[in-house]
Amino acid sequence: MGKRPTPSELLPGTLDLLILRTLAPGPMHGYGIAHRLQQVSDDVLQVGESSLYPALQRLLLNGWVKAEWGASENNRRARYYTLTAAGRKQLVSEREEFTRMIGAIQKVLDTA
Amino acid sequence: MTPSVQTRLDRVWRRVVFRWRRTQLNRELAEEIESHRLLKEAENSRAGLSPQAARELSNRQMGNIEMAKEDCRDMWSFLRVERLVHDLRFAARLFGRNPGFTVIAVLSLAIGIGGNAAMFTLVDKLLVRPLPYFEPDRLVRVTGIYPRAAVPFFQQQSRTMDVAAVSAGSEYNLTGQGEAVRIFGAAASANLFSVLGAPVAQGRAFEPGEDSPGRDSVIIISDALWKNKFGCDPSILGRVITVNGMNRQIVGIMPPGFGFPSSKVEAWLPLRLDPSNFIEYWGSGWVPFVSRIRLGANVQQAQAEIRALVAQFKRTFPYPMARDWNANATAIPLQEDLMGDIRGTLLILFSSVGMVLLIACTNVASLLLSRATTRRKEIALRVALGAGRLRIVRQLLTESVLLALIGGGLGILLGMSALSIFKSVLPSSTPGLAAAAIDWRVAGTIAALALLTGLAFGIAPALSASQIDLAGSIRTGSQRSITSAWTRLRSCLITAEVALTVVLVVSAGLLMRSLYTLSEVRLGFRPEQILTVRISPNQSSCTERAACIALYGRILDSARGIAGVDEAAIANTLPLDAEQPYLAVEIEGHPKSADYPAPLLWSGAVSPGYVRMMGIPLLAGREFTEADGSKSAGVLLITPSTARIFWPGENPIGKHIKRAGEAQWRTVVGVVGDVRQYSLAKGRPDWVPGAMYMPYVQSAREDGQIYAAMTLLVKGRADSGRLGHEIRSLAEEQDPNVPVSQVQPLEDVVSGSISDFRSTIRVFLSFAGAAILLAAIGIYGLVSYWVTQRTFEIGVRVAMGATRQRIVSIVLAQGLRVAVYGAGAGIVAALAVTRFLGSLLYGVTATDPVTFVAVTALVLAVTVTATAFPAWRAARIDPVTWLRVD
Numbered sequence: 001m002g003k004r005p006t007p008s009e010l011l012p013g014t015l016d017l018l019i020l021r022t023l024a025p026g027p028m029h030g031y032g033i034a035h036r037l038q039q040v041s042d043d044v045l046q047v048g049e050s051s052l053y054p055a056l057q058r059l060l061l062n063g064w065v066k067a068e069w070g071a072s073e074n075n076r077r078a079r080y081y082t083l084t085a086a087g088r089k090q091l092v093s094e095r096e097e098f099t100r101m102i103g104a105i106q107k108v109l110d111t112a
Numbered sequence: 113m114t115p116s117v118q119t120r121l122d123r124v125w126r127r128v129v130f131r132w133r134r135t136q137l138n139r140e141l142a143e144e145i146e147s148h149r150l151l152k153e154a155e156n157s158r159a160g161l162s163p164q165a166a167r168e169l170s171n172r173q174m175g176n177i178e179m180a181k182e183d184c185r186d187m188w189s190f191l192r193v194e195r196l197v198h199d200l201r202f203a204a205r206l207f208g209r210n211p212g213f214t215v216i217a218v219l220s221l222a223i224g225i226g227g228n229a230a231m232f233t234l235v236d237k238l239l240v241r242p243l244p245y246f247e248p249d250r251l252v253r254v255t256g257i258y259p260r261a262a263v264p265f266f267q268q269q270s271r272t273m274d275v276a277a278v279s280a281g282s283e284y285n286l287t288g289q290g291e292a293v294r295i296f297g298a299a300a301s302a303n304l305f306s307v308l309g310a311p312v313a314q315g316r317a318f319e320p321g322e323d324s325p326g327r328d329s330v331i332i333i334s335d336a337l338w339k340n341k342f343g344c345d346p347s348i349l350g351r352v353i354t355v356n357g358m359n360r361q362i363v364g365i366m367p368p369g370f371g372f373p374s375s376k377v378e379a380w381l382p383l384r385l386d387p388s389n390f391i392e393y394w395g396s397g398w399v400p401f402v403s404r405i406r407l408g409a410n411v412q413q414a415q416a417e418i419r420a421l422v423a424q425f426k427r428t429f430p431y432p433m434a435r436d437w438n439a440n441a442t443a444i445p446l447q448e449d450l451m452g453d454i455r456g457t458l459l460i461l462f463s464s465v466g467m468v469l470l471i472a473c474t475n476v477a478s479l480l481l482s483r484a485t486t487r488r489k490e491i492a493l494r495v496a497l498g499a500g501r502l503r504i505v506r507q508l509l510t511e512s513v514l515l516a517l518i519g520g521g522l523g524i525l526l527g528m529s530a531l532s533i534f535k536s537v538l539p540s541s542t543p544g545l546a547a548a549a550i551d552w553r554v555a556g557t558i559a560a561l562a563l564l565t566g567l568a569f570g571i572a573p574a575l576s577a578s579q580i581d582l583a584g585s586i587r588t589g590s591q592r593s594i595t596s597a598w599t600r601l602r603s604c605l606i607t608a609e610v611a612l613t614v615v616l617v618v619s620a621g622l623l624m625r626s627l628y629t630l631s632e633v634r635l636g637f638r639p640e641q642i643l644t645v646r647i648s649p650n651q652s653s654c655t656e657r658a659a660c661i662a663l664y665g666r667i668l669d670s671a672r673g674i675a676g677v678d679e680a681a682i683a684n685t686l687p688l689d690a691e692q693p694y695l696a697v698e699i700e701g702h703p704k705s706a707d708y709p710a711p712l713l714w715s716g717a718v719s720p721g722y723v724r725m726m727g728i729p730l731l732a733g734r735e736f737t738e739a740d741g742s743k744s745a746g747v748l749l750i751t752p753s754t755a756r757i758f759w760p761g762e763n764p765i766g767k768h769i770k771r772a773g774e775a776q777w778r779t780v781v782g783v784v785g786d787v788r789q790y791s792l793a794k795g796r797p798d799w800v801p802g803a804m805y806m807p808y809v810q811s812a813r814e815d816g817q818i819y820a821a822m823t824l825l826v827k828g829r830a831d832s833g834r835l836g837h838e839i840r841s842l843a844e845e846q847d848p849n850v851p852v853s854q855v856q857p858l859e860d861v862v863s864g865s866i867s868d869f870r871s872t873i874r875v876f877l878s879f880a881g882a883a884i885l886l887a888a889i890g891i892y893g894l895v896s897y898w899v900t901q902r903t904f905e906i907g908v909r910v911a912m913g914a915t916r917q918r919i920v921s922i923v924l925a926q927g928l929r930v931a932v933y934g935a936g937a938g939i940v941a942a943l944a945v946t947r948f949l950g951s952l953l954y955g956v957t958a959t960d961p962v963t964f965v966a967v968t969a970l971v972l973a974v975t976v977t978a979t980a981f982p983a984w985r986a987a988r989i990d991p992v993t994w995l996r997v998d
Contacts, residue, residue: 053177061126074154
């Protein structure tokens with residue numbers, strides 16, 4: 001693993017947002033989420049397990065996702081995370097907030 | 113990104129659930145992460161690695177997964193709560209291991225906090241909480257007392273106030289309800305209850321006009337009287353009872369707890385306003401005023417108006433009044449007025465209790481400081497294992513707060529008993545005193561106080577402990593590496609403690625000396641072997657003078673006939689019994705003028721033989737005899753102090769005095785010794801310059817009638833219980849409708865007059881005792897800690913040839929230095945503070961050198977005692993053992 005930035009170093013709360021977004025299409029287990037994030041971001045975002053699982057626990061605690069056991073691709077038990085209604089609402093509002101933030105940062109970078 | 117309230121609540125709920133399912137969730141987390149790793153391993157295998165290599169790589173890729181698990185677990189727990197529980201458990205274990213320390217600390221705090229709990233309750237109930245009347249901040253007392261004629265005048269003239277009048281109250285005979293009893297009643301203008309804004313519980317208040325003659329045969333009773341005398345009879349309203357021989361209808365019952373102007377009052381009678389009764393309307397029966405400021409007016413306007421009205425009213429007097437009569441009359445808030453007398457005592461007690469708490473805190477802080485130092489090794493180890501400074505401070509603060517809370521809990525229990533002691537110090541007539549109890553408000557305040565106390569005395573030790581030289585402490589485990597600043601702080605604390613102790617003990621000492629002086633006061637009479645009983649027929653039964661003279665003649669005769677009675681006499685009042693029988697008189701050669709109105713004289717009405725029986729010395733002339741009959745020429749006895757005022761340097765025998773308004777002069781026939789009539793501290797109130805005695809058969813009250821209520825005194829060697837019973841039944845035989853009360857030895861009257869003072873002193877003594885004890889503990893702790901710290905040094909000194917005496921004197925010097933500084937500071941503080949005791953002191957100045965010297969000596973002696981044990985320990989240090997150990 002190189003010195004790639006992990007999402008938590010970018011902006012506070014970004015990792016939570018990314019996980020929520022990843023879960024939006026459907027249930028996924030931890031490995032799947034990490035894999036998906038890496039894939040979609042063209043290997044730019046590599047989420048370490050040591051930040052992924054605490055983040056998932058945090059989302060569970062806040063009631064934004066729920067977890068269920070199911071069978072994984074290799075026929076093992078894996079925990080699948082599903083977005084709850086509250087999580088969906090949270091995703092929308094956080095996404096707006098994030099876009100606003102990025103826009104603001106972009107503006108500063110462009111003009112200042 | 114701030115979570116909503118709903119989210120927060122959910123979070124708390126899920127954490128609670130997690131506590132129940134902890135093991136299951138931990139297992140699930142482990143399984144989930146393991147499955148994650150297996151997926152990685154499979155991915156690695158697909159990339160072409162050998163199974164062994166794939167497994168190892170996946171393990172590495174997972175990084176420090178244990179830390180992540182830890183993070184997850186923390187997220188699910190109430191971290192702060194759990195740490196707190198842990199700290200508390202640890203603290204409790206420590207306390208268990210040092211029971212001596214724990215007991216001393218908790219007891220110190222319990223004493224301090226308990227005293228404060230009691231004082232809080234009193235101050236809150238008596239000084240802070242508003243009076244239980246409607247808009248009590250608009251109620252004022254008009255200072256001074258006024259004749260009844262002033263009541264309608266003020267009521268009609270005042271623009272800023274509604275004025276009511278109510279007497280302080282006196283005893284009345286309640287007859288026709290079984291055995292005759294005495295009740296305490298106050299005469300009130302008809303509007304009293306509406307002015308106070310105090311509704312009756314049942315029935316009605318007085319109606320306007322019920323204070324005019326003919327309509328005033330009504331009475332309102334207190335809840336207590338209704339319960340005790342009438343057994344809560346609901347049909348009592350409308351019933352007619354006989355009060356002082358007059359039939360009155362009960363029209364109302366006041367709610368429980370209502371007592372105005374004092375809680376003693378059991379009944380309210382209309383204050384009769386009868387202009388045709390000149391003496392009562394203008395002369396006797398003066399009353400204080402209480403008023404309600406009208407809406408739109410303020411106290412300043414009322415005060416200005418009162419001055420104007422008093423000046424106006426003074427001109428309407430039918431007889432000359434002193435030019436400065438009530439010239440400085442004003443309005444003061446009613447609450448301030450009601451609490452005026454006890455405010456001083458209360459505040460003194462409050463600050464003393466505060467001082468005791470301060471001392472207790474100082475002590476515990478000092479104990480903790482020394483413990484923090486001996487715990488350096490443990491703390492250093494904890495720091496080395498990764499505990500942050502904040503975490504250490506928090507742990508130590510948890511300990512001190514826990515101590516304080518235990519002390520607080522115990523303190524509330526102590527406070528309940530302390531409260532009853534404090535209550536006994538204050539006059540029982542204080543409004544609201546009986547109802548004062550530790551309630552949840554006070555308990556809450558105490559909890560907060562305990563918490564604050566814990567933080568206050570814990571913060572310095574905690575900070576001192578957290579400043580640690582890691583390497584040094586762990587390497588040697590030494591108790592010697594101490595920051596000198598914290599040691600100095602500790603000495604300062606103990607010095608302050610000694611100073612506070614000196615202040616308290618000096619105060620207690622001054623009060624003790626006052627009590628001693630008071631008990632040595634020459635009474636002017638001999639109370640031994642005299643038994644007294646109050647006989648109080650209605651005044652109306654004495655309209656015919658001969659009837660009462662005959663009644664008391666019969667009573668005296670049969671009293672002398674009782675076996676074991678040597679002498680018997682009657683008197684209208686007893687010395688020190690709180691009655692104030694004074695008369696306005698005219699004195700020969702002293703014409704009254706606007707500047708010198710008729711002086712008031714304390715006037716006794718006594719039977720012949722009273723003076724001899726009381727052991728009052730006859731200084732000149734003669735006593736009364738049976739020859740001084742009701743028809744013979746008026747005679748008087750006066751006291752030497754009275755003679756000195758009115759006839760300085762002259763022989764008073766043969767001079768003349770008469771009651772104001774009387775036609776015939778009475779002749780002074782003898783001079784008898786001065787007697788402590790009013791109180792032990794003062795012979796008479798300031799406004800009464802002298803005293804005289806009349807023979808009972810010639811006596812007259814201000815309205816010219818003979819005294820009806822008298823006290824019978826018998827002297828004899830008989831058993832006072834049997835004698836009391838016999839004279840009681842003797843009086844009842846004469847007339848069953850005459851109430852007989854207060855059978856008591858005269859010696860009890862005398863000691864009762866200073867019992868309030870005695871209990872004040874008892875409280876102060878217990879404060880001082882607690883303070884001395886705490887200070888001794890503090891000094892002992894300081895010195896014994898000093899010895900522990902310097903064991904090595906002392907060992908070296910002994911090894912180098914220092915004698916045991918030398919070692920003992922070094923240690924004693926340590927304790928004495930602190931005590932001397934403390935005593936010095938305490939004396940200065942006491943000099944500044946004790947003058948507030950002024951009103952409580954008698955026969956001793958607030959800076960009495962004897963007390964100050966004695967207290968200083970006492971404190972130094974206590975110091976030496978407290979230092980003796982550590983010094984003895986130091987002297988027994990065996991150099992060989994100690995030099996080897998450290």
